[in-house]
Amino acid sequence: MWPFAIGGSVLALAVLVAVGTWVYGVYSMSDPVPPVLGARVEGRTIVVKFPVCPTDVIQRVEVTDFDDDTSANPHILWWAANPTTPSAKKGIARLWSGEGFERHAPEPARSAVPRNLDIGYADPSGDGRDGVFTLRTISTARLKAGQYWTDDGPKTAAQIDAQLTCHRGG
Structure with missing residues (x-):
């Protein structure tokens, strides 16, 4: 036995x-979990922080209606291209104003802004990152100074960037 x-x-x-x-x-x-981006409301502006490495280049930021399921290419609500300021080059975009970008679309009418926004950026190769934000969630988030709301809760810009494994150029 x-x-x-x-x-x-x-x-x-x-x-x-x-x-x-x-x-x-x-x-x-x-697939690894993609890095989250953050957003916060400052007055009438939504400020977005994309996770970027120091060598990343943001070419264009776009905002589309996440709930637009009637077409293969959702309507672009707003866009900005060619960052010109250090903060825009570090992945911070002030939606609707275009501050820090060479070119941008005009601010959409408040009635044209949907509840759920898909916010993303593209680099020169066409690759990039995006995330979906509910306006109510980011407008009611309790954030400390310098924080952004993410899918993982409040994070600072440094915490958002730290999600990436950045390689130093040499």
Whole structure:
């Protein structure tokens, strides 16, 4: 009876190891969680902080209606291109004003701004990051000075950038 008990324990251990290896494989091969961006309301302006590395280049910021499911290309509510100020180059965009950008669309009418905004940026290659914000959520978020609301709660600009693994140019 004793040898059978050891064999059963070894079999159970082997099954646990196999299941653990499978779970690890699925977890490690799945897509990593993308970094979150942040937003806050300052008066009538929404200020967005994109996670960027010092070498990243933001070419264009766009705001679309997240709930627009009637077309393959949702309507662009507002855009800005070619950052000119240090803060815009570090991933901070003041929506509706275009402050810090060479060119931008006019401010949309308040009635044209939907409840859920998809806010994103593109770099010169066309790649970029985006996130969805509910106006009510960011306008009622209790934030300390210098914080932005994210999907992970309040974060500073440094915390938003720290999500990325940046490589120093050499």
